[in-house]
Amino acid sequence: MAAPDKGAGRSGSTRRQFLLGGAVAGVGAAAAIGADLALSQNDSPTASASVPLNGDTVVPFYGAHQAGVDTDAQAHGTFVGLSLHDDVDRDGLRRLMQVLTDDASRLTQGEAALADSEPEMASPPARLTVTFGFGPGFVARAGGTGPAWLAPLPAFGIDRLQPEFSDGDLLIQFAGDDPTTVAHATRMLLKDARSFADVKWTQHGFRRAYGSVAPGTTMRNLFGQVDGTANPQPGTSEFDTVVWHTEGWMAGGTGAVVRRIQMDLDTWDQLDRPGREQSVGRYLSNGAPLTGTAEHDEPDFEATTAIGFPVIPEFSHMRRSRPDDPTQRIFRRAYNYDEAPTGDRVSDSGLIFVSFQADVDKQFTPIQRRLDELDLLNEWTTPIGSAVFAVPPGCAEGGYIGETLLA
Amino acid sequence: MTTSIRTTSRFGVLLAAGALLLAGCASTSTTPAADTEAATQADSFAISDAWVKSAESGMSAAFGELENSSGEDITVVAASTEVSPMIELHETVADETGEMVMQPIDGGFVIPAEGTYALEPGGSHIMLMGLDQPIVAGEEVTFTLTFADDSTVEFTAPVKDYSGANENYVGDDSEMDMDMDESDTSGSDDS
Numbered sequence: 001m002a003a004p005d006k007g008a009g010r011s012g013s014t015r016r017q018f019l020l021g022g023a024v025a026g027v028g029a030a031a032a033i034g035a036d037l038a039l040s041q042n043d044s045p046t047a048s049a050s051v052p053l054n055g056d057t058v059v060p061f062y063g064a065h066q067a068g069v070d071t072d073a074q075a076h077g078t079f080v081g082l083s084l085h086d087d088v089d090r091d092g093l094r095r096l097m098q099v100l101t102d103d104a105s106r107l108t109q110g111e112a113a114l115a116d117s118e119p120e121m122a123s124p125p126a127r128l129t130v131t132f133g134f135g136p137g138f139v140a141r142a143g144g145t146g147p148a149w150l151a152p153l154p155a156f157g158i159d160r161l162q163p164e165f166s167d168g169d170l171l172i173q174f175a176g177d178d179p180t181t182v183a184h185a186t187r188m189l190l191k192d193a194r195s196f197a198d199v200k201w202t203q204h205g206f207r208r209a210y211g212s213v214a215p216g217t218t219m220r221n222l223f224g225q226v227d228g229t230a231n232p233q234p235g236t237s238e239f240d241t242v243v244w245h246t247e248g249w250m251a252g253g254t255g256a257v258v259r260r261i262q263m264d265l266d267t268w269d270q271l272d273r274p275g276r277e278q279s280v281g282r283y284l285s286n287g288a289p290l291t292g293t294a295e296h297d298e299p300d301f302e303a304t305t306a307i308g309f310p311v312i313p314e315f316s317h318m319r320r321s322r323p324d325d326p327t328q329r330i331f332r333r334a335y336n337y338d339e340a341p342t343g344d345r346v347s348d349s350g351l352i353f354v355s356f357q358a359d360v361d362k363q364f365t366p367i368q369r370r371l372d373e374l375d376l377l378n379e380w381t382t383p384i385g386s387a388v389f390a391v392p393p394g395c396a397e398g399g400y401i402g403e404t405l406l407a
Numbered sequence: 408m409t410t411s412i413r414t415t416s417r418f419g420v421l422l423a424a425g426a427l428l429l430a431g432c433a434s435t436s437t438t439p440a441a442d443t444e445a446a447t448q449a450d451s452f453a454i455s456d457a458w459v460k461s462a463e464s465g466m467s468a469a470f471g472e473l474e475n476s477s478g479e480d481i482t483v484v485a486a487s488t489e490v491s492p493m494i495e496l497h498e499t500v501a502d503e504t505g506e507m508v509m510q511p512i513d514g515g516f517v518i519p520a521e522g523t524y525a526l527e528p529g530g531s532h533i534m535l536m537g538l539d540q541p542i543v544a545g546e547e548v549t550f551t552l553t554f555a556d557d558s559t560v561e562f563t564a565p566v567k568d569y570s571g572a573n574e575n576y577v578g579d580d581s582e583m584d585m586d587m588d589e590s591d592t593s594g595s596d597d598s
Contacts, residue, residue, distance in 0.1 A: 095545020099567065114458045115470075115567040195461070195544050195568050 054177055054210050055124025061105045063394040064252050066401065068131030069243065069333070069356050070234035072215050074175040076182050077205040077335040079258060079352060080190065081135075081168025081387060082197040090142050094406040096196040097132070100172070100189055101400035104130035107185045116188060126178035126210070128185055132401045133171035133256045133389025141169070144405045147250060149360035150390045153257070156372040158383060165260045165385025168200045173256075173354075177210035201385070203260060205335020205352040218287060218295065221336055222349045223268055223380070225280055226287025228332045229295055230322070242329045245358045249404035252393030255360040257330075259353040260337070260385030266345060268380045279376040281316035289318065315376040321367050328366050330355040350381075360388055447558030451477035452518070457564035459548050460572050463541045467491070468572050469533040469550060469564055470526045475518035482555040484515040486533045490548055493537035499530050509534070515555065528572035544568045 059067045088096070103113040108128045112119030139146040152167060172189060176182045190199060207219045221227040232239040245253045268276070273284065281299065282289055289299035290311050301319060303311040312319050323329070332355050339348040357363040371378070392402050457471030469488075475481050486494050498512040507529070516531060518524040526532045533550065542548060546566045553559050 092545075095543070099545045099565070102565070114456055114565065115460075115569045117571065191570075192544065192568060 053124065055126045056110075057127050057177075058109050058125045059127050059129050061108045061130075061394075062397050062399075065244065066129075066131045066253070066391060066394045067108065068129035068173055068175050069254055069331075069391065070239065071127070071129050071175070072234070073207055073219070073333050073335075074127050074129070075177045075207055075210045076175065076179045077207075077352065077354075078174040078182055078186050079203040079205070079335075079354070080172045080174070080186065081166075081200040081202075081258075082170040082172070082193060083200045084137060084141060084169040084197045085195075088141065088196050090406065092196055093138065093142050093402070094400075096193065097402040097406060098400045099192045100130075100132065101395065101402075103189050103192055104132075104185075104401075105397075107181075107188060113188045113192075118184060121180065121184035124178060124181060126176050126181050128174070128176035128178075128181055130185060130189065131171075131173040131175070131391065133173070133391040134402065134405070135167060135169045135171065135387065135389055137169040139390065139405065142405050144249065146390055147245070147255065147359070149255060149362075149365075150388060153360075153365060153368065153386055153388060156368060156383065158372050158378050158381075159386065160382050160384055161386050162384050165201050165203065167387050168389075170197060171256060171258065171387065171389040171391075203258075203337060203352050203385070205337050207335060219334065219336075221334070221351050222263055222265065222338065223276070224284055225276075226282065226284075226295060227334065227351070229282070229287050231332055232329060238329075239331065241358075242363070243331050243356050243358060250390055250392060251404070254356045254358060254391045255364075256389040256391050257353070257355045257357070257360060257364050258385070258387045258389070259383050261351040261353050262348075262382045262384045263350040264380045264382070265347045265349055271380075278313050278316060279379075281312040281318035313376070315374055317371070317375050317377045320370050320373075320375045323367060323370075325366070328363055330357040330364050330367065350384075356391070446477070448477075448481035448554035448556050449552075449558035449560040451475050451481055452552070452554070452560050454562050457562060458567045459535075459542060459564045460569045461542055461544050461566045462535075462538055464538050465536075467535040467538060467542060468497075468528075469535065469548070470528065470572075471562075471564065473516060473518050473524040473526065475520060475522055475524075478520050480517055480520055482515045482517050483552050484555050485553040486550055487553075488535065488548055488550045490540060490542055491535035491538050493535075495534045495536060497532050497534040499532075528569070532572070542566045 059071050061067060084093075106113050107122050108125060108130055110123045110125035110128075112122045116122065134142075134146070134150075136146060136150050136152075139150060170193075172186075172193075174182050174186050174189075176185070208217070218226050218228050218231075232242050243254050245251060245255065271279070277283055277290060287295040288297055291300035291303045292298070299312055299318060299322070301310065301312055301322075305311055310319075332353070334354050335352040337350055337352055341348045355364060392404060395401055395403055453474040453476065454471045455474065457469065459469045460467045469486075473483065483496065486496060488494060495511050496515055497509045499507055499509045502508045509532070512531065516524050516526075524531070544566050547563045548566060549561060549563045551559050551561050
């Protein structure tokens with residue numbers, strides 16, 4: 001999103017305006033890259049520096065919103081759920097978030113954290129973002145009152161939830177285009193969280209490598225489906241309405257749902273292409289609805305086949321997830337996972353489903369309830385992890401994430 | 408001591424320079440004690456990226472980048488903090504067997520003109536030798552440094568958990584081991 005050629009384009013405008021007082025967004029990013037290039041030229045005069053490196057690109061840390069929500073999704077994501085130690089009180093939470101904020105504010109800008117044992121690994125930042133979310137236990141420990149939706153989702157019939165992928169007091173989402181940088185940031189913050197909390201679960205995910213496809217291209221999941229077409233676009237008022245909470249200590253924050261969806265590629269293999277397309281209601285080739293030709297064509301749910309059946313089947317994922325109620329919208333920011341298989345399976349794959357929405361109960365849960373009742377994709381997908389977090393707003397320099405709850 | 412701040416124009420400039428150096432490190436601040444109109448060593452001093460290693464009891468150490476904006480060397484000759492009545496300025500050197508040991512530094516920390524002096528694990532540091540209370544991650548500890556001309560400066564440093572900085576200590580009369588493993592695990596047990 002901070003690529004200079006994209007200028008003041010899609011995302012993060014609110015944050016940058018906060019930072020730069022409304023200065024043209026792309027200029028800062030371009031200047032930062034220029035400075036980095038000048039430095040690296042001095043360091044190694046033989047290196048070719050004619051092409052701006054994505055590794056030098058930084059996403060501003062400070063702002064009205066936390067980065068990593070409206071940031072054009074980076075290639076790699078590590079999601080960590082932490083459980084607070086019993087003796088951590090409100091003051092402990094404040095200290096924890098001050099330390100983690102300081103780490104994140106430095107590492108995302110390509111600078112070593114304080115007491116960083118591997119300071120060289122802070123660079124290149126490669127659009128690293130670190131995003132924090134508070135679980136119900138965190139807010140309770142802080143003595144605060146969370147939004148009403150801050151609780152485990154209702155139990156769905158399709159769920160086969162495993163504790164090792166569910167819940168947690170604190171979510172840290174690490175996302176970046178360089179997996180080495182992401183690994184170092186993860187290590188650094190978890191070291192600093194260690195005296196306050198234990199790691200409850202970790203999930204590693206990936207999308208297309210940086211540079212493989214144009215920024216903003218809708219991802220493909222490991223079923224081969226174009227996944228996330230209906231997302232509101234960052235930088236639009238629609239996105240702001242869908243994503244940002246507006247009240248109390250959460251003003252400028254959002255709600256995060258993180259669900260681990262196991263995808264059974266072995267049984268999916270038994271399904272032929274027309275069946276695969278009907279299960280979702282979209283063409284595999286480009287994600288166009290079965291009633292259209294381009295990805296972003298509006299689906300025609302009234303269209304029928306020659307013998308009178310709906311072109312987009314009643315049981316299809318798209319029809320079931322598409323609400324009549326326009327307030328039931330979410331912003332998806334998912335990552336694929338592909339782990340080592342066990343037994344006679346040849347894959348253990350799926351989706352780290354991540355969605356951001358201002359109100360989980362009003363926006364996410366009705367959609368999931370409809371999918372739970374009927375969605376042909378349920379034949380091949382199983383939710384095995386689930387967690388809900390309140391992502392607090394961003395902070396200004398000198399502040400810390402969570403200060404609206406903890407200060 | 409009580410610091411009195413006079414905002415002479417010269418001081419203002421130095422403060423601005425300090426603020427620049429400290430950008431991105433909001434938790435660290437310096438307050439030069441300018442008792443006279445004449446420029447003191449403290450006036451030329453700034454510290455960035457200061458931090459202290461957490462510890463349950465006993466010993467710990469403080470680190471950071473010391474900076475001198477003046478055209479002449481300045482020297483830190485002493486440090487003090489409320490959390491540890493006993494405190495020393497240390498360097499780390501190889502002893503006669505080649506082992507790296509830390510010891511009080513003769514003559515203090517000399518920060519070269521227009522230069523810097525690094526306090527870091529495995530190198531020079533401010534040694535806290537008698538913690539009378541635990542210092543835990545995320546807290547801030549206030550230090551006062553005294554310079555060769557008796558001017559002083561105060562700064563705060565956040566506490567961080569850190570597994571390193573376990574150098575051997577060679578005292579005046581006995582050998583101690585600055586092994587803070589016990590305090591390191593304070594985090595994983597309780598703090």
